[in-house]
Structure formats: structure tokens, C-alpha cells
Amino acid sequence: MRRNIQAVLLLSVAILLLLMGCEGKGRPTKDERDTSPKDISLDNKVVTLTFWRNSGNKAENYAYESLILEFMEKHPNIRIDMMPFPYADYDTKLRTAVATGNPPDIMAIDAPSLASYAQAGALMPLTEHYRTDGNLHDIPTSTMEGYTYRNDIYLAPLTESSIAMFYNIKMFEKAGLSLPSSDPNEAWTWEQVLEAATKINDPDEGVYGIDPAQGFQNAGATAYFKYPIIWQFGGDVMNEEGTSARGALDSPETKQALTFYSELFTKHKVAAFEYPLDAFPNRKLGITIDGTWTLAHIAENYPEFKLGVDFGVAPLPKGTRQAVANGSWALGISAKTEFANEAWTFVNWMTSYEGLMIYSRITGDIPVRYSVAKQFEKLNEYPLNIFVVQNQKYGRPRPITPIFPQMAEAVKDLFEDVTLQQRNVDDAVEEAIIRIDKAYVDSQRLSLQ
Structure with missing residues (x-):
């Protein structure tokens, strides 16, 4: 039976x-x-x-x-x-x-x-x-x-x-911009993205240039969307051993990434602290960083907003290198x-x-597995091939440390401090490092008890 x-x-x-x-x-x-x-x-x-x-x-x-x-x-x-x-x-x-x-x-x-x-x-x-x-x-x-x-x-x-860059085709065409490449290995630089976002940005019409990392969410979302920006500029969050943020979070490259990110909001004003609900498919946002799940969300809830006609997908932007979070x-x-x-x-x-x-x-x-991904046509065709290849070639694990929750919370607060509070980057970074390193020392002390 x-x-x-x-x-x-x-x-x-x-x-x-x-x-x-x-x-x-x-x-x-x-x-x-x-x-x-x-x-x-x-x-x-x-x-x-x-x-x-x-x-x-x-x-x-x-x-x-x-x-x-x-x-x-x-x-x-x-x-x-x-x-x-x-x-x-x-x-x-x-x-x-x-x-x-x-x-x-x-x-x-x-x-x-x-x-x-x-x-x-x-x-x-x-x-x-x-x-x-x-x-x-x-x-x-x-x-x-x-x-x-x-x-x-x-x-x-x-x-x-995985995540990638989504862009509004008609906004790009109206601004006289060339469309980004769909080749997973030919990412736009963040400078190119900033130029496009500046030309698209139209606050009087309620149109925003870019949402660079899904706003300000919980620590888990911060890790998935914001760590790649640090990596793309050549920086890092913690050392290879996962024991300290010193020498990584305070590197010139990491501080450059933090400064660039905060200036999208504060200096260039192409990003907003809050966005309307579903700003991208509602044609209120020119560029957004989002995941594979967004394709299904748009298809189900905004069928008139069509891939290839109204919007396109491109690899994540890069600074000195391409990088995306995996795991x-x-x-x-x-x-x-x-x-x-x-x-x-x-x-x-x-x-x-x-x-x-x-x-x-x-x-x-x-x-x-490579062998499994090869067996699905959709994963080898635009736009899903972008997500697949990025993970296979440019994926990076989030910091492997026993204090990941405490570290993630400190880095989330760091992004908020330098952007929302407009704190001095050096001071905010130093405070984050002290929090993270103390959390690691405390965790080791508890493990020995």
C-alpha cells in the first residue's frame, strides 16, 4: 500500500x-x-x-x-x-x-x-x-x-x-543613455551607474535615480546587499580568520565604498531614504539592485511592465572588481x-x-552544481544567466565568523551612521570595529567557561 x-x-x-x-x-x-x-x-x-x-x-x-x-x-x-x-x-x-x-x-x-x-x-x-x-x-x-x-x-x-542591477529601459532612452550590457562579465562601473542615475533623477516628478541596496533594512539584508559594494571597491569587513574587523573595515577601500554609498543620498541626491511601494515597476525608480525573486513578482503583479520592453537586467556594478554575495x-x-x-x-x-x-x-x-545548472535552458539564457554566472565566477561568502549576528548589526548601523546621520566615516568605522572586536573577545571568553 x-x-x-x-x-x-x-x-x-x-x-x-x-x-x-x-x-x-x-x-x-x-x-x-x-x-x-x-x-x-x-x-x-x-x-x-x-x-x-x-x-x-x-x-x-x-x-x-x-x-x-x-x-x-x-x-x-x-x-x-x-x-x-x-x-x-x-x-x-x-x-x-x-x-x-x-x-x-x-x-x-x-x-x-x-x-x-x-x-x-x-x-x-x-x-x-x-x-x-x-x-x-x-x-x-x-x-x-x-x-x-x-x-x-x-x-x-x-x-x-543572487542579485543584479535592474533598470528602466524607457527612462534610459529618454535620457539618451546607452543600455548596460547583459553580459555577466561586462558590468558597468559605479561611476557609470551614478552618471545614469543623475540623468534619470527627477525629484519634481517623484522619480528617483537609484535604490542602491534596497534601502535600510535588517542586518541580514544589509549583509546581502551592502557587503558586495564594499568588496567591489576592493575593501572587506573582517579579516580572513573572522576574528577582527581591524585592517579590513578601516581600510581605505572600505571607507571609499562607504563614502560613495552615502554620497548617493547626501551629495548627489539620486537615492532616497524612503521609496514608494514597488517604486521600480511603478516607474518611479530608474535603477534598483534586486534579486531573482523580483522577476516573478513583477510578472505576477505588474504584467504590463515587461522585461525587454520596459525594463532590463544587467550584472551588479563594479568598482575595481566584480563581486556578489553567495551562500x-x-x-x-x-x-x-x-x-x-x-x-x-x-x-x-x-x-x-x-x-x-x-x-x-x-x-x-x-x-x-555546474552540471545541474547546465541542464536548465532558462538558467543559461538572459536574464537568469546573469545571476548564475555572477555566483559561479564572482561569488563571495559573507564573513565566516562565530559572531556573525553581532558583526552584521554593527555594519548595518555603520551604513546608517554615515548615510542617515552623516557621521564622519573614520569615527563611525572605528566605533563599529570596537563593537565587532569586543563581541568576538566576549564570545571566546564564554566558550572557555
Whole structure:
């Protein structure tokens, strides 16, 4: 009876995929087929693994359910007991479970949280597993850097999200501007963007030149949208070890980035402190930095605002180099699990070629594996190819540090201080460094107690 139900569910997945029109480009090559993990030998005993994750949207939830169903068909000796939790509660529940010594066998963790879990000894290193049958060659090195702490890999990634520059074609044409290149490797400089924003800007008509980083949001959004600006100018937020902001946040390049950003609002006045709701599709904003999700939002809510006619997409601007933040939710294995090999079998299959083909077909997300991304025509065509190539070639992990929340909050406040409060950049940076470095020292002191 169970197999009949599973067959019906799998058939439903197939029907959904056809309706979504997300067919692959063709059969994978032998090298691509080899990215699926090798099965391990299990005895007849059924092992049950607990798996915690944050509850996502309908497509994400359906993808996980479908993958688990298929995995258990392939591995009848392993049962996956998945427990999704509301996003707002998830991290607190997971940290509590870890602290009380009762964590799940497998857990979903957001990339910026990696270091705190790894430092606490909560995660099993995956380095040797990846070297043996994780097919590391199929994932960008910069992507895996975001899941590595002190030379060990701790998380297995599934997908990426990314941001790019959206621009109003008709505003550009009216201002006599050339359109930006759609080539992911030919980004405009920030100076070119400033020139365009200045010509488009028309405060009397309620038209703004640019929203450079989705306004002033929470610390997480700051990290995703504003750190790339620092990197693009050649600066950084913390040292490579993730122990101090000294020498990085106070570098001339970082201060140049902060100054440029703040002057978009204060000197050039091409950016606003507040924007009307959906200013870009409502034709009140010439340029905005936004993510892949915006394409679906515009198509669903503003169908008359058409890609290629009313707006276009270009790679993120650059200073001295191109850069975009990478890293998303990934799967880790508890250091306390009694079933390490079985847990790796599950995690490796979920993040393999086969698993990611299923996941990406259902969700439409950008897969981390080169081999999977190649199989979807839409990901290799404009505009989605911009997001894909940027992540593969110019992606950078957000600072890998056990004090990421405290650091992110300090950097958020730094951007607000130099822009909203118009504080002296040197003073604001020094204050942020003191906060960040103190947070790290305090965290080490607590870990020794």
C-alpha cells in the first residue's frame, strides 16, 4: 500500500514538472552522471534519522517531501523523519536543541550561521566525505568557501540566490543613455551607474535615480546587499580568520565604498531614504539592485511592465572588481549522531546531481552544481544567466565568523551612521570595529567557561 501511495506522489511530481515547463536540456554526460553519490552498504536494520529544517514556501516544502520520498525508495533501510519549523522560530529551537544535547541528526543551517555552530562543536566535519564522493569539482570553489570553517567543510549546499542591477529601459532612452550590457562579465562601473542615475533623477516628478541596496533594512539584508559594494571597491569587513574587523573595515577601500554609498543620498541626491511601494515597476525608480525573486513578482503583479520592453537586467556594478554575495541554506550533520554514514548518504544524495535536478525543477532555484545548472535552458539564457554566472565566477561568502549576528548589526548601523546621520566615516568605522572586536573577545571568553 505504501508503495502505491508513493507511486501516486511521484506521478504527481512528474505532472507538476510538466506544468511548470522546467524541463532539462537533455541527458547528462558521463561526468555529470558521476556527480551522484555512491550507495553505501547497509545491513537489514532500519535506521531513522531526524531532520530539522525551516519551513519554506509551497515549492520548497513540496521539493523536500518529494526528495525524501524518493530517497527512502532508493534506501529502504534509512527512514527520514523530517520536522519543518516556522522560519521565525527555527534558529532558536535548533540552538536550544544543540545546547541541551538533543540535536537532530541532520539540520538545515543558513550559511552565515555556520561558524557559530561549528565552533560550538555541533557539526560533523564533511571534508573527507566530500573528497571521497562529494564531487567537489562540480561546485564553485568560492561557494564551498562559504561552508568551510577553519579548513573543514561543515555544510552541504543545495542552491544559490543572487542579485543584479535592474533598470528602466524607457527612462534610459529618454535620457539618451546607452543600455548596460547583459553580459555577466561586462558590468558597468559605479561611476557609470551614478552618471545614469543623475540623468534619470527627477525629484519634481517623484522619480528617483537609484535604490542602491534596497534601502535600510535588517542586518541580514544589509549583509546581502551592502557587503558586495564594499568588496567591489576592493575593501572587506573582517579579516580572513573572522576574528577582527581591524585592517579590513578601516581600510581605505572600505571607507571609499562607504563614502560613495552615502554620497548617493547626501551629495548627489539620486537615492532616497524612503521609496514608494514597488517604486521600480511603478516607474518611479530608474535603477534598483534586486534579486531573482523580483522577476516573478513583477510578472505576477505588474504584467504590463515587461522585461525587454520596459525594463532590463544587467550584472551588479563594479568598482575595481566584480563581486556578489553567495551562500544560502545548506545541510549539516550533527556531531552527536549515531548514524554518521547513513546521514551522509542522505545529505550527499540530496545535494547530488540527481537530488538537485529534482529540487531545482520544482523550486526554480539556482543549483550550486555546474552540471545541474547546465541542464536548465532558462538558467543559461538572459536574464537568469546573469545571476548564475555572477555566483559561479564572482561569488563571495559573507564573513565566516562565530559572531556573525553581532558583526552584521554593527555594519548595518555603520551604513546608517554615515548615510542617515552623516557621521564622519573614520569615527563611525572605528566605533563599529570596537563593537565587532569586543563581541568576538566576549564570545571566546564564554566558550572557555
